[in-house]
Amino acid sequence: MRFTVTLNGSPRTIEAEAHEGVKDVLRREGILSVRAGCDGEGTCGSCAALLDGRLVNTCLLVMGQVAGRDIRTVEGLARPLELSALQAAFVDAGVVQCGFCTPAMLMAIQELLEKVEAPTRAQVRDALSGTFCRCTGYEQVYNAVELALKRRRDPSYKGFIAPEFRQDLRHVGKNRRKVDGYQLARGAAAFVEDRVRPGHCHLKILGSSHAHAYIKSIDTSRAETLQGVVLVVTHKNCPDVWYNAAGQGFPEPSPYDRKMFGEKVLHVGDRVAAVVAETEEIARAALGLIEVEYDVLPPVLTIDQAKAPGAPILHHSKVEYVVGAPADLDAYNRSAEPRDGRIIYQFPIQADPHSNLAASVSGGIGDIDKGFAEAEVILEREYETSQVQCTPLEPHVVYTRMEADRLVIHASTQVPWHLRRIIGRILGVPENRIRVVKERVGGGFGAKQDMVLEEVAAYCTWVTGRDILFCLTREEEFIASRTRHVMRVRIKLGARRDGSLTAMYMDLEANTGPYGAHCLTVPMNACSKSLPLFMCENVLFQVHTYYSNIPPTGAYQGYGAPQGSFALQLAAAELSDELGIDHLAFLEKNRVRDGSMLEILRCLGEGREGIPQKVFTCGLGPALEQGSRMLEWGKRDESTDPDVKIGKGVVIVQQGSGLPGLDMANAAVTMFGDGTFMLLSGGTDLGTGLDTVVVKIAAETLCTRMEDVSVIAADTDVTPFDTGAYASSGTYFSGGAARNAALEMKRLLLREAAQMLGEPEENLRLEFPSRVMSRSGCFVTYEQIARRTQSGTGNGQLTASGRFISDKASFPYGAHFCEVGVDTRTGKVKLHKYYALQDAGTPINPELALGQMFGAVLKTVGHSLYEEMLLDEQGRCLNANFVDYKVPQMGELPDDFQAILIETDDPFGPFGAKSISEISCNGAAPCIAAAIHDAVGVWIRTWPFTPEKVLRALGKLAT
Amino acid sequence: MASHFHVPETIEDALRLRRELHGAASFLAGGTEVNNRKAKEAPEHLVWLGRLGLGGITHRDEGVSIGAMTTLQEILESEIIHPAIHQATSNHANRNIRNVATIGGHLGVCRSCADLIPVLLTLGARLRVATDSGEIERDLESWVLGERDGIVLSVEVPDPPGDLRIAIENHSRTANDLSLIAAAVSLRNDAGRVRNAIVAVGGVSRTVIRLRPVEAALDGRPLPARHEVEALVAAHVDPITDIRGSAAFKRHLAATLVERALRSAWNQEGCR
């Protein structure tokens, strides 16, 4: 049928069926900005457009409903090479992070501004009420709207966006338009799904319907003969290679305990078969034709079930060690079950898979018994965290294709090089035959550190030669992607009456789910990013991680630290209460500070000996001081509603800045013929602003304009190696590499200028914009240098490279304060105030740093108050969608939400920078729990703190 | 996904199509439910009600008439709609959904926790419905509890008497969640006594229900103390345990919210 609509101002005739979904048709028509963040259930708003001037989810409409009507999308907001005032304001205010939701947000505000002259905050909130953004924490949208409004009258209006830092620097520490802002705010082709070419195939996975079972038989013959089916892969014909999908540096601390398809399935949704077909419909139909017979085993779902004697064993595998095999390995392997396959450890991680123990570690300093003997008060508590999903707005997606005899992988990944390495190994293909191109990533948050789907598509393309698109549905994202490890943490603290800690004991058990990706390191990080916040001489920790049949866990922003921090910080709050000491005073007394020596880190390396670290800069003092003033700490507030009680909370948090001794980043700078530069960075920008960080650092170092430095990043064919974006390493490592490459370029510039000017290098310096100045007052421009070096008699195009490694750990620190109102009759907890104060060293992109903080806080307000994956007794997830799994959105913002940057100058990071990306995830749960206690006198020791739990704690519900 | 899309131009055609296609056809209004990919069963034929002139809000006779195709956002923006309806509508999902979802569709789905139904019940709303045997008027409660047949043409909301007091309360996990419990009450304060109370609650039964025993127990006396009202309500709701909460929690919430709404209505000056 033919439809006429007005599309972005022009009449357009569209060939489509009346019952076809509008979103799909628009995308087919080249409108890429309508994106899918849910399974067409209307819950994410990513597909929004204006229909006759009103914001609608295009996935919920069919073509017949829109015939003859006016449709506007972000593509129509501005002419080529321009941004509308609103788009520009969004980029300037720092609310464009990954950009996946940006078109939808923009259209929401566009509708608002067309209707309302000067909208209130409530109207802004209402306009965005249906748009889910996982990255930004929304708060800066208010700023963006205000900027756009002011600029209506005064187009040159700058306004206040975020505080700026380092008066001595031109770009670093200043608010500058994000380098990918233009592309993302225009909704231009950017993400993996925007790269697909006509004629590509679709890959779909048949997921296991059982949590724990052997595949007794599988018959794919009917599926294979279906017209349009290209390939069916199962455990019978997949590569017989064992690997882990954790996306870590080699040699990995995670066990190689999986194949592409196993004979044993270990969670509901685990891979049983893959179908590659000409269309999505055919692929789905083929899945239905695969006949599987299962030998169903009882599922193991909890830590207690996993460690119980006689428990069903997930990996009764044959165990191998690359190094460090124990002497009795043969005896151990005698009972191995062949169908369970193998496990290869790169080095020992104290695992006992035949007892479901995936990894373990313990360590400590001082003498714990002596510490408790010295204590006058001892407190023992147990805390539990439930499983939560990262929910990046863009579900996992990959597009693979052959280019001649090389494999090209368009990936939405945090680890392009690890991906290439692991896939090369699985396919038996050398790395030079594989190219991984990291596209814009629509939210990673750790879930995209793991290789969740790439190797399957890569393999299928390699054997069929076909272009293949493989994307997870939202439901698959819940049950087969990655989630936060479930943990149970017992804390025992000893202190003197004056509040000084004498002993800290942390006994942590973690549930890693079916595979051991991150099974050692996430739980360890729960210790290593929480214990060193308190200066205590006697510390002991124990970690045990168990396999189970819950949906897979993995990395999630914070990487265990949110769980560890929840337990330890809340225990500290409980101890202060027990001691009758003000919680803030307790923190002040025991906290880490400038110059502290962190001996405990010696036993907290990632599977090997760690390095004790000295704390060079710690912003906790000013953070606590400023935060307590802002919140009026110590002042009791009363609500006007007698049913509502008000309470306050405080916690301190830390993270790292990459992994010293493990991470490595590289960058290269090339000079172009007119004196501009191309920066090749290995760094993987996930929407966090890393590409902007590296451009700023290079431009700053080279005394040039940011516009004169372009960046290509994270393309394994083009840019140098980088371990990837995890462990808060981006700014510190990838930024450090850009700094070093630019310093090398600077050296070359000085060398060339010295020759051209006939003056010694010592007399020369770089001067903004883009020239080398001598003391004598003579200068050469970069353009002149470029012309000369690239001439027939020149020294050759200037190219410089730099790497960054470090054995120093620059810890970012922070203090979080909040005020809650607890409705004692409904149990509902409302966030009145939330202040996150972070020491990030020198904030390179202040407005984007604030965005990271707002986003991290709101995400973790999620697991504190609302989010929780619910499983039935068979291990099936009951709420694998956004109707039933509730994420915080604009309506959940604290009434007063502030992110504050505390400046310190780190001696090691580029221009004094430390990380910002993960740390703000660690405060919300303990801070809110402490505030709930302050309000109503109950400690809630399992997250999320749902109304029902609060009421039960208050004794208001019959069991 | 449906495979046929029909655009009837008259009510008769719409009814005829539906009749002829039996169970294979579904009326389509905004489509938030019908076009939803999570819908349990997708109908083969869609009969779109968009060309029947069913939109618009008008004041007539002694009340307001809301056309079935009026979107919830239009209701929210209308100045002639009762403020309590505004309040209930603002609890419904979010802007994106309200811009499309219609009042007719809302009544068609008739969810257990439908946000507008409780308040419409307390206002004594009636429906104009086109059926195979002609146009009829039905009271809303009979539609909600009984056979839902035909095309809703409009919702007729009578102007409330000047001394009617209305209050609503709801609880949802997050702001754009479906209501877990939605409650609306209306009553008159007759010289210190409750009269004509209507208590409607969503989320405790398959559909929104009126708590008639509670209404009866309150009649003719001052509003009892909090705990008495709560116990009364708790005794007359029977919610189920599901992933959003246990029965005990929902019962507690229903009791709390109804009590709050009653207390708030009781303490109001008469409105409109």
Ligand SMILES: Cc1cc2nc3c(=O)[nH]c(=O)nc-3n(C[C@@H](O)[C@@H](O)[C@H](O)COP(=O)(O)OP(=O)(O)OC[C@H]3O[C@@H](n4cnc5c(N)ncnc54)[C@H](O)[C@@H]3O)c2cc1C
């Ligand atoms: C993301 C999301 C969030 C939601 N949140 C809420 C919420 O917070 N609160 C809430 O109460 N509901 C909520 N809903 C349910 C919401 O879809 C309905 O309340 C909505 O009003 C349905 O209207 P519609 O026009 O889209 O209906 P449609 O999908 O077009 O139709 C729904 C049903 O009604 C029938 N129907 C439509 N019009 C008529 C008519 N005139 N006469 C007879 N039958 C008719 C249809 O045949 C169909 O069976 C939500 C839905 C979604 C997708």
Ligand code: FES
């Ligand atoms: S894809 Fe349309 S709302 Fe999620």
Ligand code: FES
């Ligand atoms: S910027 Fe909104 S989802 Fe990433």
